[in-house]
Amino acid sequence: MLxxxxxxxxxxxxxxxxxxxxxxxxxxxxxxxxxxxxWAGIGVAVALSLGFGALLTFGPQGLTFQAQELIGxxxxxxxxxxxxxxxxxxxxxxxxxxxxLRHQLDRAAEGGKxxxxxxxxxxxxxxxxxxxxxxxxxxRAAAGVSGESTLVPLGGALLGILTAVVLGWLFYRGTVxxxxxxxxxxxxxxxxxxxxxxxxxxxxxxxxxxxLPGLNTLAFDFSDTVAPGTVLATVVKGILNLAPSMTVxxxxxxxxxxxxxxxxxxxxxxxxxxxxxxxxxxxxxTRPT
Amino acid sequence: xxxVLPTVLVGALAITVAGCQSNSPEESTESGxxxxxxxxxxxxxxxxxxxxxxxxxxxxxxxxxEGSQVTEFYLLGDDGxxxxxxxxxxxxxxxxxxxxxxxxxxxxxxxxxxxxGEGIRAxxxxxxxxxxxxxxxxxxxxxxxxxxxxSYVKDQTEQLLTETQEFAELYTAGDxxxxxxxxxxxxxxxxxxxxVAEAFGDLDPRMDLREAxxxxxxxxxxxxxxxxxxxxxxxxxYEAKTDEERTALADQxxxxxxxxxxxxxxxxxxxxxxxxxxxxxxxxxxxxxVTGEExxxxxxxxWDFQANVDGARxxxxxxxxxxxxxDPELDAEVETRFxxxxxxxxxxxxxxxxxxxxxxxxxxxxxxxxxxxxxxEPLSQVTAAVLS
Numbered sequence: 291m292l293x294x295x296x297x298x299x300x301x302x303x304x305x306x307x308x309x310x311x312x313x314x315x316x317x318x319x320x321x322x323x324x325x326x327x328x329w330a331g332i333g334v335a336v337a338l339s340l341g342f343g344a345l346l347t348f349g350p351q352g353l354t355f356q357a358q359e360l361i362g363x364x365x366x367x368x369x370x371x372x373x374x375x376x377x378x379x380x381x382x383x384x385x386x387x388x389x390x391l392r393h394q395l396d397r398a399a400e401g402g403k404x405x406x407x408x409x410x411x412x413x414x415x416x417x418x419x420x421x422x423x424x425x426x427x428x429x430r431a432a433a434g435v436s437g438e439s440t441l442v443p444l445g446g447a448l449l450g451i452l453t454a455v456v457l458g459w460l461f462y463r464g465t466v467x468x469x470x471x472x473x474x475x476x477x478x479x480x481x482x483x484x485x486x487x488x489x490x491x492x493x494x495x496x497x498x499x500x501x502l503p504g505l506n507t508l509a510f511d512f513s514d515t516v517a518p519g520t521v522l523a524t525v526v527k528g529i530l531n532l533a534p535s536m537t538v539x540x541x542x543x544x545x546x547x548x549x550x551x552x553x554x555x556x557x558x559x560x561x562x563x564x565x566x567x568x569x570x571x572x573x574x575x576t577r578p579t
Numbered sequence: 580x581x582x583v584l585p586t587v588l589v590g591a592l593a594i595t596v597a598g599c600q601s602n603s604p605e606e607s608t609e610s611g612x613x614x615x616x617x618x619x620x621x622x623x624x625x626x627x628x629x630x631x632x633x634x635x636x637x638x639x640x641x642x643x644x645e646g647s648q649v650t651e652f653y654l655l656g657d658d659g660x661x662x663x664x665x666x667x668x669x670x671x672x673x674x675x676x677x678x679x680x681x682x683x684x685x686x687x688x689x690x691x692x693x694x695x696g697e698g699i700r701a702x703x704x705x706x707x708x709x710x711x712x713x714x715x716x717x718x719x720x721x722x723x724x725x726x727x728x729x730s731y732v733k734d735q736t737e738q739l740l741t742e743t744q745e746f747a748e749l750y751t752a753g754d755x756x757x758x759x760x761x762x763x764x765x766x767x768x769x770x771x772x773x774x775v776a777e778a779f780g781d782l783d784p785r786m787d788l789r790e791a792x793x794x795x796x797x798x799x800x801x802x803x804x805x806x807x808x809x810x811x812x813x814x815x816x817y818e819a820k821t822d823e824e825r826t827a828l829a830d831q832x833x834x835x836x837x838x839x840x841x842x843x844x845x846x847x848x849x850x851x852x853x854x855x856x857x858x859x860x861x862x863x864x865x866x867x868x869v870t871g872e873e874x875x876x877x878x879x880x881x882w883d884f885q886a887n888v889d890g891a892r893x894x895x896x897x898x899x900x901x902x903x904x905x906d907p908e909l910d911a912e913v914e915t916r917f918x919x920x921x922x923x924x925x926x927x928x929x930x931x932x933x934x935x936x937x938x939x940x941x942x943x944x945x946x947x948x949x950x951x952x953x954x955x956e957p958l959s960q961v962t963a964a965v966l967s
Binding site for chain 2: 293294296297301355420423424427428430431440442443446447498499500503505506513517518519534
């Protein structure tokens, strides 16, 4: 039960948090009219993933292992581009806001409906195929295709995904009450870390597929101390895509992305002049991490 | 931005279509294929695979997790590092399938309960079913040959290094009998990849120079210098090496082998290098082993002979998927000639090894020599056929 629950949680967590930030951002920057686009993107991603998963599980054709890894790896890299774009899009908007130029907002951020749809789609669809295959396997177990019928794995997996969604919603509730400047700085920095993790995980996928070398050259290995199956390892991997053991190439990719992007981002959002106070309540005591 | 969306979708779709293969492990789609999938049961401390052997081509594993932890299942290459296929996220109570294409060869299966460590491994053999692998792009097949040949070279240099170190220890310790016994065994790994080793112009003369090929004033080191010291000529013309000289020779050989090992870690091989290498190994046989010149003092030429043939065979086997598409007749001829030559060699086996070269009659040498030439001829056409 717990094992399947944690897989569901891990696969859903990152997507839920990115979507939560996206929605919080749209709400805070008065673009509620784009919210349907977010839900549409999520819907398309879920439908596509489940459809493909069903096709690959029950249909006459399967995917080769290399193709699966290639899809996962490529989508990760595309997702990083979009999340990076989103971070700076938010940063630009933040500057526009502190300059009291609210009416220029929509022009300043040229990202329209399409990019919001794609962003939501990628956030959810990146691990969607693997998750869908996993869910279908659990469904087959529930249907008793291979032996006893058991609902436990499917229940566990769905509960895990549900938990991820609830955590995303709580995260949204927490961040949406923050004042603007704080919101942008924290969520943006957090997204940079997420993107770095997604990128290095994509590299790991490509290493497994044999496209990139160095799969067995480990930078560190804490898996004796923190086993990958534990709750802690699951949550860290789910949010930041960091694993207890990582290859040198993964770590190098992470650092090469995270450091420069983080520096650029923090500079771009440095509070300049008198900080603008948004007419929202105080920042809650708990800070998102 | 607006143009990105369709691009992403089309790209994903293209990959999906290109990466498709027949599914449904329960059904057999080709006549040459065995029935249902192989079943794997993974528990917290066991990994039961229903069989340790499967015919080449499409192989399906149906992996059931009966343990309490999340598990993963891998099929690894013969180096235990390369991933041929994997399926992750097999939660407790779940069954997930891994479907892949595998060429004949040695593999490992591995379950990883708890997703950690080396996994519970077992050897797995893929026999040659004669079924062609799914015809992909030529470039893909060349890459496959390169990967296979590269891991073979790596594996042989690893074994060469350990056995050379062992041999050097015996030789410097003065345990001549044991050193003489290990000498042909260790050299097998060198001879199997001789054409690769010879590509390093600085190492080869230091390691494998025969006395007959010495230049004036050239220092004689390597395997054959040690060989002569272990099997000195009986006429008393030879001055045995002192302990210091032995140590110097042995250390040099181990250092050079280490260098060879380091340089072959991540080498790439093109189709023509592999094809010509196979042919080159046969030429080695014709010019050195069949004449008894290679192991002039120890007379263990047949070990080297067999090893050259092994190496040539591996090179050809790597190119087979490509060759069978381009020129199936040539491939069939090479196969026949390999079998004939191997049959002759097998007649000269003696326990773990072979008879000495000096025990061969003139007729036997002639027969071996003819078989080598008969194989050399079609083998020399392989490279051209593959690249056509």
